[in-house]
Amino acid sequence: MSRTDPLVIFTPSGKRGTFPTGTRVLDAARQLGVDLDSVCGGRGICSKCQVAPSFGDFSKHGITSSPGALSEWNSVEERYKSIRGMIDGRRLGCQALIEGDVVIDVPPESQVHKQVVRKSADTRDIVLDPATRLYYVEVDAPDMHEPSGDLERLSKALAEQWDLPGTTCDLRIMQQLQPALRKGDWKVTVAVYQGNGPDEARIVHVWPGYYEGTLYGVAIDLGSTTIAAHLCDLRTGKVLASSGIMNPQIRFGEDLMSRVSYSMMNPGGAVEMTKAVRTALQALINTVAEEAAIDPALIFEAVFVANPVMHHLLLGIDPVELGQAPFALATSDSMSLLATELDLDVHPSARVYILPCIAGHVGADAAAVALSEAPHRSEDLVLIVDVGTNAEILLGNTQKVLACSSPTGPAFEGAQISSGQRAAPGAIERVEIDKVTKEPRFRVIGSDKWSDEDGFMAEAGTITGICGSGIIEAIAEMRMAGLVDPGGLIGSAAQTGTERCVANGRTHEYVLFEGDGTSPRITVTNGDIRAIQLAKAALYAGARLLMDQMGVDEVDRVVLAGAFGAHISPMHAMVLGMIPDCDVEKVTSAGNAAGTGARIALLNVSARREVEANVRKIVKVETAVEPRFQEHFVAASNIPHATEPYTKLRKIAPLPDVSFNTNGEDGGRRRRRRG
Numbered sequence: 001m002s003r004t005d006p007l008v009i010f011t012p013s014g015k016r017g018t019f020p021t022g023t024r025v026l027d028a029a030r031q032l033g034v035d036l037d038s039v040c041g042g043r044g045i046c047s048k049c050q051v052a053p054s055f056g057d058f059s060k061h062g063i064t065s066s067p068g069a070l071s072e073w074n075s076v077e078e079r080y081k082s083i084r085g086m087i088d089g090r091r092l093g094c095q096a097l098i099e100g101d102v103v104i105d106v107p108p109e110s111q112v113h114k115q116v117v118r119k120s121a122d123t124r125d126i127v128l129d130p131a132t133r134l135y136y137v138e139v140d141a142p143d144m145h146e147p148s149g150d151l152e153r154l155s156k157a158l159a160e161q162w163d164l165p166g167t168t169c170d171l172r173i174m175q176q177l178q179p180a181l182r183k184g185d186w187k188v189t190v191a192v193y194q195g196n197g198p199d200e201a202r203i204v205h206v207w208p209g210y211y212e213g214t215l216y217g218v219a220i221d222l223g224s225t226t227i228a229a230h231l232c233d234l235r236t237g238k239v240l241a242s243s244g245i246m247n248p249q250i251r252f253g254e255d256l257m258s259r260v261s262y263s264m265m266n267p268g269g270a271v272e273m274t275k276a277v278r279t280a281l282q283a284l285i286n287t288v289a290e291e292a293a294i295d296p297a298l299i300f301e302a303v304f305v306a307n308p309v310m311h312h313l314l315l316g317i318d319p320v321e322l323g324q325a326p327f328a329l330a331t332s333d334s335m336s337l338l339a340t341e342l343d344l345d346v347h348p349s350a351r352v353y354i355l356p357c358i359a360g361h362v363g364a365d366a367a368a369v370a371l372s373e374a375p376h377r378s379e380d381l382v383l384i385v386d387v388g389t390n391a392e393i394l395l396g397n398t399q400k401v402l403a404c405s406s407p408t409g410p411a412f413e414g415a416q417i418s419s420g421q422r423a424a425p426g427a428i429e430r431v432e433i434d435k436v437t438k439e440p441r442f443r444v445i446g447s448d449k450w451s452d453e454d455g456f457m458a459e460a461g462t463i464t465g466i467c468g469s470g471i472i473e474a475i476a477e478m479r480m481a482g483l484v485d486p487g488g489l490i491g492s493a494a495q496t497g498t499e500r501c502v503a504n505g506r507t508h509e510y511v512l513f514e515g516d517g518t519s520p521r522i523t524v525t526n527g528d529i530r531a532i533q534l535a536k537a538a539l540y541a542g543a544r545l546l547m548d549q550m551g552v553d554e555v556d557r558v559v560l561a562g563a564f565g566a567h568i569s570p571m572h573a574m575v576l577g578m579i580p581d582c583d584v585e586k587v588t589s590a591g592n593a594a595g596t597g598a599r600i601a602l603l604n605v606s607a608r609r610e611v612e613a614n615v616r617k618i619v620k621v622e623t624a625v626e627p628r629f630q631e632h633f634v635a636a637s638n639i640p641h642a643t644e645p646y647t648k649l650r651k652i653a654p655l656p657d658v659s660f661n662t663n664g665e666d667g668g669r670r671r672r673r674r675g
């Protein structure tokens with residue numbers, strides 16, 4: 001090549017090179033390593049190779065790009081545009097030939113490794129690089145003089161046309177191969193799975209001719225209380241539908257250990273729980289497929305994240321070993337299996353990838369949080385808490401990452417709370433209590449109005465209960481308004497000065513909402529506070545154990561994650577003492593980080609290798625056998641804490657020094673020393 005050859009500059013990559021006149025834009029892009037898509041291999045069928053040439057003087061690049069720099073619009077492009085439509089100014093990279101200096105833009109939709117835009121700006125982007133991809137190939141017809149099988153000729157075509165050597169396939173594909181090849185006149189589109197690395201390419205579907213459609217995958221966060229699924233388009237990375245359901249295993253036990261005990265006490269119990277969760281997963285997959293109006297048979301991949309007990313029960317492995325030290329996992333490695341092995345009715349050759357577990361109590365969900373939040377890339381010391389029935393806690397920075405899991409129980413998800421419910425329309429999610437009048441106002445999911453605003457009831461409809469973020473705010477607000485003492489006792493009407501504190505047996509409850517003809521009365525009882533105290537003490541104790549191991553008393557920042565992580569107010573979480581004292585502006589929410597980790601692993605195959613390498617470096621801490629856990633737990637049962645001063649928090653939030661007894665008859669508040 002000499003400079004008499006045209007210079008081609010691709011944007012946005014900035015890659016440039018000179019090419020002989022008549023070179024296809026697609027070939028130039030490939031030679032330069034420019035990310036330009038193609039499914040049909042340059043045959044003018046798929047239109048994935050669309051580019052947008054730019055014309056004019058580009059002093060920045062030192063060239064002038066003129067309309068004559070590319071060959072004329074041809075009949076293939078015309079036919080494509082007239083049938084399917086194409087934005088004016090676009091060209092097909094496999095049809096346009098280079099004839100002069102030119103600047104060519106590759107639009108995002110034509111990039112193979114496109115960035116998938118995440119909703120939250122401060123979290124990492126996902127680069128699309130799925131394990132299953134489509135390839136269009138033209139296969140040699142059989143020849144009696146050179147006998148070879150149809151599969152061998154298809155594999156040869158994939159090696160020659162797509163640089164995919166050594167492809168293999170399941171028997172099921174072999175059974176469909178001959179009719180597909182003949183129907184497509186020796187042209188087929190194949191879906192190839194390379195989830196275990198580039199050396200293992202497996203054909204998982206064959207379509208006669210060019211397949212116009214796309215492939216789908218589902219990322220599933222299998223929690224103890226809730227299961228969440230995101231259906232994604234594997235060609236664009238877009239989430240097409242998301243849905244969640246309660247884990248039906250709750251009927252066998254609310255928390256993990258009670259499910260392990262159910263398995264120990266009941267012969268066949270583990271099998272029963274496996275069946276229940278797989279049935280629920282199928283229902284959830286059908287729901288997201290229906291919502292996106294797609295056939296579940298086009299779901300080619302599923303990625304699961306789960307805590308160790310859920311992980312074992314999903315796989316049909318009795319979790320009994322996880323109920324006692326040394327908490328041995330059947331395997332801590334990631335797993336790749338067939339969806340049919342988990343009884344999932346999706347594409348019959350669909351593959352399932354399960355993220356690795358970190359340790360006996362620290363599962364694939366924690367690994368997914370590490371993948372999503374990347375503490376190992378953080379310069380400052382970050383504490384990440386994924387709040388759920390079992391909290392996943394990570395503490396670390398570029399130097400070292402520690403992880404543990406803490407049995408918080410289902411209270412944070414609305415279970416064990418008298419008016420508790422899942423986060424759904426009608427649930428109270430925000431609460432404020434006036435410090436002087438002790439009157440509450442609240443907001444429910446599905447309405448933007450506060451309860452003291454005009455038209456609230458009309459907009460909110462029926463108020464059904466209180467969800468996890470609502471109960472956290474309610475108790476923290478009660479503590480700030482002096483209605484609850486540091487020990488967690490609610491005062492009487494006489495002690496607090498509000499008729500909203502009413503007797504309930506030997507304790508009291510606070511009336512958040514009186515109820516009306518359609519909505520029930522909603523109160524916060526002392527039992528609710530007790531349940532949240534136990535949950536938050538377990539969370540704090542886990543975090544504190546990691547801080548002990550790291551040799552620190554403070555963290556630089558805190559990330560709150562979890563199914564409802566995005567909705568927890570940082571200040572209220574700190575008033576409650578869920579997390580250590582920290583500057584409140586350094587506490588951020590990450591949403592469902594485990595679910596996001598699952599989605600990253602679904603859409604980017606190299607992220608699977610990244611998480612597999614990462615978990616080996618994470619230092620695991622088993623809270624169950626750490627003697628200091630109990631000590632931290634007891635101290636953390638107070639609101640916010642029995643011994644930690646929470647100096648930073650107290651600068652922004654009043655925490656009245658009140659102390660109540662259970663008889664509620666002393667007619668006032670007693671001052672007590674802060675301690």
Ligand code: FES
Binds near residue numbers: 038040044045048
């Ligand atoms: S590569 Fe398929 S149309 Fe150009």
